[in-house]
Structure formats: C-alpha cells, structure tokens
Amino acid sequence: MCQKAESQAGGSEAGDHVSDGEEMEYETRLRILRSSMAFVHQHGWTVDTLAAGAEVEGLPGVAHGLFPRGGVELIYHFYTDCNKQLAMQLAERVAREKESEQTNTPGKSKITPFIRDAVEARLRMIIPYIDRWPQAMGILALPPNAPQALKNLGDLTDEIWYYTGDTSTDFNWYTKRATLGVVYKTTEVFMMQDKSDDYQNTWDFLDRRMGDITRVGKLVRNGQEMTSVLGEACKGFTIIGRNILGANSGAK
C-alpha cells in the first residue's frame, strides 16, 4: 500500500529521491540552532537555550529532544558555522591576492602572515560569545564530546592550510595541521583570560607562537638533512664492509 502511495506522491528512485522526512528534520534542527544562538548569553550552551530557540521558531519547547546530546550540539553548530565563514573569507582573500599579484607562487614569507591572519579572524568570531565560551570549551573537553571537537579542530586547520596552497601528500599533511591545531588551541585559551584592549595581548601571543612554528620547522628540516647525511654515511660503511669481505669483487 505504501509503495503505491509513494509512487503517487511523485515517483521515487532509491538514491535520487529527496527524503521528505529526513530533510525536514535536518532543516528544523538548523532553524532551531540558528534561533538558539541569541539565548546563549542568557542560558549558556544548554538544553534551555535550545528550548528557547525552539519556541522562537514556533515549536514547543520540548523540541530540544531533536538534539539528544543536548547543549553540545549548539556548540558544534556554532563551531562548524564559524569554520564555514572562515573558509569563505579565506577563499575571497586568495581570489583577491591572485588578482593583484603578478606571480602565482606565494613565497614562504607569505604563508606565515596568512595563517596568522586566518587564526586571528577565526578567534575574533568567538568574541561575541566570549562570556560563555569557557563553558563551551569545558563541555567540548568532556570525553563523549572530545572526538567530534577534535574533528572540528582538524577541519578548521585543514581549511586554513588548504587556502595557503598546501600540497603536501605525505606525513607532513598531519604535522602541519597538528602544529596549527596546537597554536590555535593555546591562543584560544589565552584569549579567555585576556583583558587587554581589543585583545592585543592575544594577537602578540599568537605572533610568538607562529615564531615558534617557524623555529621548529627549521629544526625539523635540519634534522631531515642530518638523517639523509647519516643515511649516506651508513651506505658508505656498508660498501666498505663489503669491500673488506670481498663481496664487491664482481660488481662495478
């Protein structure tokens, strides 16, 4: 009976059909999340905020049941929303820089300021909610929430590195994002207790952390050079050994 009704409702092919039920739920959740942001100052990142947001949307307060994990879903929404905004801003900046400059390859000196500005832009998005952000950070640190929070941080660092034009395809992909994640996190924590004018101390802190990365990067490169030199030395010793044992007598 349902099959006939479904086909009357306008034809369905598995995989192509927009599921009305699921899309409706997704859109309702999105509406509630967006409306709840206005109540964060009042109730924090809790179920009460979601209930208030639901009521603004004309839904009963218990619609917060759409969010089984509670207030943390509002934090995820805010986080991913900010990430998307940052991605748009970075895309615009990259497009502008491409138009204005002659050469296409960014010198290494351009990457550090770009990343620094991206982190600053992203942290500034928290400022409207900074009174409640320490609570959010605490909630994100809880074990059930931590994996998703880590993933969000990973997405954030990936966005920033992608727009610097990063083309690494080996383990550097991970080290780059991990170091940027550490910089972002520490600066975020610093910002929570910063009372200076326009958070100037935070941006100075950020500059110092970016300096750290550059120093560590040089160290790693030196280490790699050292490893390759040691590798060559080992090969040399192996050849000496084989010569001594007479194993090279047949080869060139």
Add this chain to the structure above:
Amino acid sequence: MALQVTKRICLRCSIWHILVRNYSQREKAEQTKALLDKIIRIDHAGEFGAKRIYQGQLAVLGNTPSGPVIQQMQDEEQKHLLEFERLMHQHRARPTVLMPLWDIAGFALGAGSALLGKEGAMACTVAVESVIGEHYNDQIRELMEDNPEQHKELLKTLKEFRDDELHHHDTGLEHDAEKVGYT
C-alpha cells in the same frame, strides 16, 4: 490534497523507509565525498607502497639483468602515484596516516624478496599485483554502484591503472616468478 495525505502516510510508514534507501541529496553528496576520499587515500598509499617495493628490489637487483624490467615497472608506479596526488589535490582528500610505515615496510618487502633472488622478487611482484588488481576491481564496483556518470573520469583512470598492474603481474610471471625455490 490527495498528495498531502499520501505524503503524510508515507512519513509515518517507517517500514517503507527501512526497505528503501531514501537518502536526501545532502546526505548522498556527503557519502560520495567520503567514498572518494577513501578510495583516493587508499590508492595513493598503495601506489606509494608499490613504488617503495620496487625501489627495495632495485637496491638489491639494480645491477642485474632484471634491473631494467624492475626500473620500468617502478616508473609506471611513479606515474600512477603522481596521478593520485593530482586527484588528491583535486578532491581535497587526505593522505594516509600510515605513510611512514608503508615507506619502511615497502622497501623492506622489496629488498627482502629480492635477496631471495630474481625469482623471489618476481614472485613478490606477482603476489602484490594480483592483490592490487582485485582491489582496483572492488573499487570500480563501488564507484559503479554509487554513480557511474559522476565518476566517469575516475573510473577510466582506475580501469587503466588496473590494466597496468595486471601487466606488471604478467611481466612477473614471464620473468620466472613461478620458478622461485628451484635452485
């Protein structure tokens, strides 16, 4: 009016939703992206590992008559690797976390099998390439199931690479892989 009623009936009929996979466009796009991400990551790791295996074999057998054969196969794997890197940039896929492991393990496998002689190296090649061939076939099936039209380019690439790998497999057989163990 009838449309609303039928739609509402279907929303309540959860059995229907279980029986038929009705994914929304957004979810479908996310699934496809995850599938592409996985395929590109795994294939990139595979080609990288294959290249390291050949490099390991060349380290031992580079100066023997089978050196040029292995060198040619390595060059083709390098070509594949570059293509997957290009695809990785195109689709913003991430590389595998285990890259350092494949780096070392691949070289060790190549060098180890080459120390058993030319037959050992060829036997290793045959084994690896046959597994890779099956693996490419599985991926081609997955992509066909998902959306053959959308993935036309990638399917063409995978088919071409699968044929290359099977060619390596046959090359290995030609060069006495099956004689391994006979002194």
